Amino acid sequence: MALNPYDLYDVHSLLSEEERAVQDTVARFTDERVLPIIGECFDEGRFPAELIPEIAGLGLLGATLPAEYGGSELNYVSYGLICQELERGDSGLRSFASVQSSLCMYPIFAYGTEEQKRRWLPDMAAGKVIGCFGLTEAHGGSDPANMKTHAKRDGDDWILNGSKMWITNGNLADIAIVWAQTDDGIQGFVVEKDFAGFKAQEIKHKMSLRASVTSALFFDGVRVPEANRLPNVKGLKGPLGCLTQARYGITWGPIGAAIACLDEALEYSKERILFGRPVAATQSAQIKMADWARRITGAQLLSLQLGRLKDAGKMQPTQVSLAKWNNCRMAIDIAREARDLLGGAGITTEHCPIRHALNLESVITYEGTETVHQLVVGRELTGINAFGG
Structure with a gap:
């Protein structure tokens, strides 16, 4: 078979x-x-x-x-x-x-x-209430402990000031999960879109994730009730725990993008006739696509085992970093190479590789850049923290 x-x-x-x-x-x-x-x-x-x-x-x-x-x-x-x-x-x-x-x-x-x-x-x-996640700030997404957004207690409320950047769903959202410095460490708040002083501004002129809403969030004296504070976590453990959840899903997502690119390249190479034979009959095209299949297969097995570990309650953040790093790199390289195989046709959005390649520029960056995940694995191997070094 x-x-x-x-x-x-x-x-x-x-x-x-x-x-x-x-x-x-x-x-x-x-x-x-x-x-x-x-x-x-x-x-x-x-x-x-x-x-x-x-x-x-x-x-x-x-x-x-x-x-x-x-x-x-x-x-x-x-x-x-x-x-x-x-x-x-x-x-x-x-x-x-x-x-x-x-x-x-x-x-x-x-x-x-x-x-x-x-x-x-x-x-x-039910999709009736849409959320966004406010952690990243303009001056440095890879160093969340240095956030400037802060919340001060005022009676039964909190007064929130600051801003967040590169927020997916920002202008779609009915609520924002916002992380802020307080006198008692970093805490999370559910900020509702109609709270006075809260504003979302959509980011335009993007060349990546164009079919997604990306926003900046601004908080100018926003009064947040104590009932909207997430009480059961303090410190970076809260937002980092969320990011581990999201990064896990991101290890799987790029596999889909890579498969889409391989699928389109396979079909195109069979139909495109050059020098009397289909592109798919050439050694160079076959070697490229075989290599893509090799990398996709490795990523599939990596994410499946990661998922089994997570379902067993044994998954470690370093394992997520390894898979996020590997699978995003795999997918962006395949998308770029598939665009190349399609030649001039590859630069149009009538074909998917250029769209996936552009999107993956964001995916390989958000939820921890490739360098951050490399350093997480390096720290695990050596026992030495090289962040900020």
């Missing part, structure tokens, strides 16, 4: 029946609803918000959370497969789901009160 060119090691056979059903469902949604419109959305710089009810209806928002809070109670391998299939459509769509699930619903679930969970999570799972 011929092997699946996008799954040479038959990773699909290592999945449970439920995991396969999840992947097949999201793959069908991507094929039928995302791919027909996403190139145009990218061209227009428009997030396809009309897909949010369908994404929610499939149970993809907060998919790992308990049903009592609107979740689908899926395991983390299933969540990874959701990310992979959404990013096969576009990194912007996976970013939307990652932020909603891992960076907004997760901290409310993990760090919030029972009242906060019941107030926000069911509506977030």
Whole structure:
């Protein structure tokens, strides 16, 4: 039997029946609803918000959370497969789901009160309330401990001042999970969009993640009730715990982007005739695509094992860093090389490699740059912290 060119090691056979059903469902949604419109959305710089009810209806928002809070109670391998299939459509769509699930619903679930969970999570799972995650600031995303945004206690409220930058979903969001310095360490707050002094400003002129909403957030004396503070975590442990959740999903997402690029290059190379034969018949094209399949296969196995470790409660942040570093590098290199194989046709958004290549410039940067993850692994190996050195 011929092997699946996008799954040479038959990773699909290592999945449970439920995991396969999840992947097949999201793959069908991507094929039928995302791919027909996403190139145009990218061209227009428009997030396809009309897909949010369908994404929610499939149970993809907060998919790992308990049903009592609107979740689908899926395991983390299933969540990874959701990310992979959404990013096969576009990194912007996976970013939307990652932020909603891992960076907004997760901290409310993990760090919030029972009242906060019941107030926000069911509506977030239903796509009725959209969240964004305010951690990064303009002067240095890789050093969150140095944040300038601060909150001061004022009676039963907190007064929030500062700003955040490069915030996915910012202008879509009904609530923002905002991390701020306080007299008692870094704390998280649920900031509602109609709070006085809170403003979101969409960032324009992007050449990456054009089918995604990216914003700056500004807080000018925003009064936040104590009831909106996430009470069950203090310090960097809070936001970093969220980032580990999101980075896990990001190890899977770029696999989808790489598969999309390989798929398009395979089809194009079979149809494109040069010097009397298809490009696919040339040694150079076959070597390139074989190498892509090798790298995709390694990434698939890496993320699957990472997911099994996470579901067993054994996953370590360094393992996430290794996979995020490897899989983002794998995908951006394949997207660039696929663009090259397509020649002049590769520079248009009628073909996906240039769009994925541009998007992956953001994916390889956010949630920890490649250098940050390399240094995390280096610290694990040597026991020496080289950050800031």
